[in-house]
Amino acid sequence: MKALICIGHVPDTTSKIKFTDNDTKFDTTDIKYIIGPYEELALTRLLDLKDAGTEMHITAVNVGTAETEPTIRKALAMGADDAIRINSEATDNLFIAKQIAEVYKNGDYDVIITGKESIDYNGGQLEGMIAEFLNLPSVSGASKFEINGDKVILEQEIEGGDLKLEASFPFVVSAGKGFLPESEPRIPNMRGIMMARKKPLQVIEPVAHDAVTEVSKFYLPEPKPACKMVSPDNVEELVTLLHEEAKVI
Amino acid sequence: MAVLIYTQNYDGKFKKSVFELVTYGAAAAKEMNTDAIAVTTGKLDETTLKELGKYGASKVISVTNNELNDFSEQAYASVIEQVAKKNDADLIVLGNNPYGRAVAPRLAVKLNAGLAAGVVALPSSISPFTVKKRVYSGKAFADIVIKSDVKIITLNQNSYKIEENPTDIVTEDFTAEIPDGAYAVKPIEVVKSSDKLSVTDAEILVSGGRGLKGPENWGMIEEMAEILGAVTSCSRTVSDLDWRPHEEHVGQTGKVVAPNLYIAIGISGAIQHLAGVNGSKVMVVINTDPDAPFFEAADYGIIGDAFEVVPKLNAAFKKFKEEN
Ligand SMILES: Cc1cc2nc3c(=O)[nH]c(=O)nc-3n(C[C@H](O)[C@H](O)[C@H](O)COP(=O)(O)OP(=O)(O)OC[C@H]3O[C@@H](n4cnc5c(N)ncnc54)[C@H](O)[C@@H]3O)c2cc1C
Ligand SMILES: Nc1ncnc2c1ncn2[C@@H]1O[C@H](COP(=O)(O)O)[C@@H](O)[C@H]1O
Numbered sequence: 001m002k003a004l005i006c007i008g009h010v011p012d013t014t015s016k017i018k019f020t021d022n023d024t025k026f027d028t029t030d031i032k033y034i035i036g037p038y039e040e041l042a043l044t045r046l047l048d049l050k051d052a053g054t055e056m057h058i059t060a061v062n063v064g065t066a067e068t069e070p071t072i073r074k075a076l077a078m079g080a081d082d083a084i085r086i087n088s089e090a091t092d093n094l095f096i097a098k099q100i101a102e103v104y105k106n107g108d109y110d111v112i113i114t115g116k117e118s119i120d121y122n123g124g125q126l127e128g129m130i131a132e133f134l135n136l137p138s139v140s141g142a143s144k145f146e147i148n149g150d151k152v153i154l155e156q157e158i159e160g161g162d163l164k165l166e167a168s169f170p171f172v173v174s175a176g177k178g179f180l181p182e183s184e185p186r187i188p189n190m191r192g193i194m195m196a197r198k199k200p201l202q203v204i205e206p207v208a209h210d211a212v213t214e215v216s217k218f219y220l221p222e223p224k225p226a227c228k229m230v231s232p233d234n235v236e237e238l239v240t241l242l243h244e245e246a247k248v249i
Numbered sequence: 250m251a252v253l254i255y256t257q258n259y260d261g262k263f264k265k266s267v268f269e270l271v272t273y274g275a276a277a278a279k280e281m282n283t284d285a286i287a288v289t290t291g292k293l294d295e296t297t298l299k300e301l302g303k304y305g306a307s308k309v310i311s312v313t314n315n316e317l318n319d320f321s322e323q324a325y326a327s328v329i330e331q332v333a334k335k336n337d338a339d340l341i342v343l344g345n346n347p348y349g350r351a352v353a354p355r356l357a358v359k360l361n362a363g364l365a366a367g368v369v370a371l372p373s374s375i376s377p378f379t380v381k382k383r384v385y386s387g388k389a390f391a392d393i394v395i396k397s398d399v400k401i402i403t404l405n406q407n408s409y410k411i412e413e414n415p416t417d418i419v420t421e422d423f424t425a426e427i428p429d430g431a432y433a434v435k436p437i438e439v440v441k442s443s444d445k446l447s448v449t450d451a452e453i454l455v456s457g458g459r460g461l462k463g464p465e466n467w468g469m470i471e472e473m474a475e476i477l478g479a480v481t482s483c484s485r486t487v488s489d490l491d492w493r494p495h496e497e498h499v500g501q502t503g504k505v506v507a508p509n510l511y512i513a514i515g516i517s518g519a520i521q522h523l524a525g526v527n528g529s530k531v532m533v534v535i536n537t538d539p540d541a542p543f544f545e546a547a548d549y550g551i552i553g554d555a556f557e558v559v560p561k562l563n564a565a566f567k568k569f570k571e572e573n
Contacts, residue, residue: 013520013524017389019389093364097358119386123364124366128326129354129357131355132357137322138322138323140347141347141350153437159257159346159347159348160441161441164437166435167435177498177502212362212395213364213394216393218384218392219381219389220389221388221390221527227544227547227549228548228549229552230549241549242510242533243573246531248453
């Protein structure tokens with residue numbers, strides 16, 4: 001199996017979010033970047049399958065400026081075989097999807113995998129856009145990925161239950177929770193980090209595609225008034241507050 | 250010109266979240282001086298279809314192809330594309346749920362339309378078209394400007410108030426063309442979850458964390474949920490420990506929820522947990538540790554031992570319910 005895995009470069013989940021330039025830009029001061037958690041689950045799943053004997057070649061792909069290279073190197077240190085960076089600011093999702101579709105056309109990949117969503121833009125868009133550009137079948141938010149001969153068994157959460165699906169290569173899938181059963185993502189060891197330095201990381205220039213969306217302003221949530229404390233010996237007061245003040249019961 | 254709203258049905262019925270979508274779509278259509286048209290897939294009876302008129306849709310287009318009883322991202326996207334083109338839709342509204350999220354990106358490519366996913370309010374401006382969406386996993390919001398002719402948005406659940414605004418709705422049947430290969434990913438079976446409300450549909454959530462010590466202590470949590478007509482949820486630690494099923498896990502990597510009332514019991518309030526629940530209207534925390542971060546996010550708090558506070562609170566809720 002030849003997999004193309006889309007690696008996002010996102011602020012660590014514990015980051016405190018701030019903006020600059022009149023709230024038009026994300027403030028990167030003190031921000032630590034990580035691989036998007038969902039694609040990290042997906043990469044780990046592929047590596048587990050490889051360790052269990054599935055023939056597997058994993059290419060990590062990212063649309064980003066040179067700043068994202070440490071994140072791509074981390075994917076290589078975890079065990080991806082090689083990587084491609086498309087040298088461009090990652091802004092509009094249609095633009096990013098177009099770039100990844102181009103990479104797919106120039107390789108002979110069996111599957112394209114993205115995370116269910118990025119934890120900065122929260123779009124959940126790339127999988128469907130890439131699939132549509134390439135006219136490939138797709139599964140969004142898969143919670144299972146099991147190889148069965150030349151087919152893959154997937155599960156997808158839909159209203160009222162889980163839909164079990166069978167896909168044939170090639171296809172596109174976005175990984176949700178459950179894609180990686182049990183285990184936690186791998187922490188690269190020294191050897192992995194050393195090896196990652198020697199693995200190929202190809203940098204290519206983007207193809208043209210007009211961006212149709214842009215962020216004009218960011219907002220932080222309104223600060224909340226202080227929490228009203230209720231004594232544990234007077235829980236009736238909480239019931240009254242929820243009824244009369246908050247009007248939620 | 251039209252606003253097209255994709256109205257998903259579940260077993261032939263609409264859920265409340267669909268009425269929210271229609272109310273929203275109708276309000277957007279009003280601002281844009283155009284009509285709100287709903288589109289459905291699968292077989293629905295006339296009375297059910299007409300329910301959408303209560304919330305301001307002036308027309309509902311019912312796509313009746315049998316194949317559509319099974320979900321396929323490709324087939325659904327193609328069907329909505331056909332209806333959108335036929336009705337000259339310039340705004341398409343879908344729910345930010347598994348269906349909407351699967352279908353909207355494909356539609357965006359088909360119609361060369363800008364897509365804003367996870368929208369939380371009506372457009373603040375029609376020209377340039379600007380909508381507010383959730384970013385940084387709930388830690389912030391952003392105004393997105395969509396510059397294409399056709400615009401697509403997915404609306405976050407519980408972000409717009411359902412309102413009645415009855416119209417004389419007309420229904421129209423439509424037979425769509427299903428593209429070859431639309432079912433290349435083959436549906437095998439649906440493993441049904443229980444019929445109870447899901448955490449994303451609930452108006453009140455009673456949520457438990459590791460502070461509850463073990464799954465055997467969930468009786469009082471379930472009892473509170475029962476009294477309040479609520480649904481139970483939990484922190485990731487709890488579902489990772491298999492104390493509770495994974496569908497109950499809320500937070501950044503679990504379900505993102507926005508109920509009217511979220512009651513957190515024995516949950517510390519880690520940033521990744523809060524990211525998934527801070528859209529709740531009102532939050533209550535019960536925790537032994539006065540320094541638990543949840544107290545900074547909550548509206549009401551009790552510093553105390555859940556094993557003492559919850560039974561007392563259950564009795565008080567019960568008394569309240571009997572009297573009201
Ligand atoms: C990438 C990533 C993603 C994550 N995503 C999520 C997510 O989606 N959702 C999520 O929930 N977490 C998530 N986490 C985990 C998160 O960081 C916390 O570890 C987790 O939320 C803690 O769960 P908890 O509050 O139940 O347990 P704990 O942190 O152990 O807190 C237990 C709390 O119970 C209190 N307590 C103890 N005894 C009692 C008692 N008798 N009565 C009342 N209170 C008591 C304690 O004071 C404490 O505050 C994520 C972490 C990472 C790294
Ligand atoms: N700049 C990028 N380069 C490569 N992959 C990306 C990029 N941005 C997002 N992705 C992938 O697309 C998924 C969904 O992103 P989004 O649509 O922004 O929520 C992420 O989980 C990543 O797998």
